[in-house]
Amino acid sequence: MTMAQVEVNIQLAETIYWQPETECNFEPENTVDVWRIYIPLYKDQTAHFLNLLQPDEIVRANRYVQEKDRIRFIISRAALREIVSRYINQPAKGIIFGSGPNKKPFIVGAALRYNVSHSANWVLIAISKTDVGVDTETIDASFKFESILEDYFSPAEISFINGNPKNFFLLWTRKEALTKATAQGLDENLKHIPSLDGMHITNTNILKTDKNWLVKSFKTDAENQGSIVCEKIIKKLCFFEIKLSKNV
Template sequence: MNAAGPEADVIDAWSIPTDQPPDVVHHLYGLLDPGERERADRAHDPVEGGRFAVARGAVRLLVAERLALAPADLVWHYGPHGKPAPALPPAAEPLQVNWSGSGALALLALAVGRRVGADVEQLARPGVGERIARRHFPAADAALVLDAPTPADGADRFTRLWCRREACVKVHGGRLAQGLGLPLAGPSPLRLADAAPLGPGPLWLADVPVPGPFRAAVAADTDRPFTVRHRTWTA
């Protein structure tokens, strides 16, 4: 990737560990809007509800700080398929936001002046990805998964490719089915010249080195490569 330059050529990626002590969960829950609290409350178990509250609360803290707002004053607008966008105050930078959560980790991506998508996934179980890749991925992507030397390697490759797909789909705020056939095999960073059927290209995407049994990627609609500035949020 190119060296860090103007903010438009940097994507800030934040890893957010979502298993937090009860006092942290309680504090972050208090920052949420009524709709977010309702989603946290109706989670199928308290652990998942706490993880949701931490992810959304930490996102609020990080985005509000960037926009010089109080976290509780941050308002989200949602696209046709649920992609969030912050309501920007007057004279604010044209900040674009996307996030993802999987188990005990969430990922937030912030970009200036370009649409951004982010995805994080816990490693797939060996064998699960082979069936999906064989059925839905283009030939080169499927071969990368199916020809892996071990089932664990296959799961790793599949999860990386899946994150790339999700990130590209989320740039355009589309549906996952639109991204299954994208040709995304190759070293990171990767330029995708044609993003059809999602929308016009090109897209650039990059893997993000998140901790633990997770894989992650970010993507943006640009013809310039970007630097990923990766950090970990702490309570």
């Protein structure tokens, strides 16, 4: 029996333009909107943003031991609520989030899909009407990634990384964003999930999906790598910045 196959098209965006929120029509037909939020702008406003969160989110926030992690969670959840509210025309505080297979998040009663990632000073939020995954990672030159290469990367990928932290985090964000889009999580297949530039053909049992995918990598900023994954039917990727309301 022939194993079904899917396509994964992986590209590197040399430059992208982060547009102001006024350029977004909040109607993602055949598009994916990627939003970035700079956490330090809002770290003194967490009391305001807490008012947007539901009780279970506040409980989750208070589980963080490090205050910086708590603040990042509060801001990322408030940002998600404020952004989603503009797409579905509902009050931010009243939006209900659910959890599907493998804990893939969804918006109750809305035809939107979303995914969130955060690292260091940034939060990335991807919005679409089809499955989507996003990841951002700080390029940390001190991270000892060599010990995990053989477990999570193919020989060709290890050769490409060649001890370079920038190359490692480029490929890592691609693999993680793919697993988030397909809701499979980081499992034993990670080594076989493609991450090098170009068109790849892989078996459906590797990605656990019968959909074809587009992977686009970009710089969140000079020190942070990002990757977005969406279904290949998507016609356009848009990148936006938002100024969150400081009064709720």
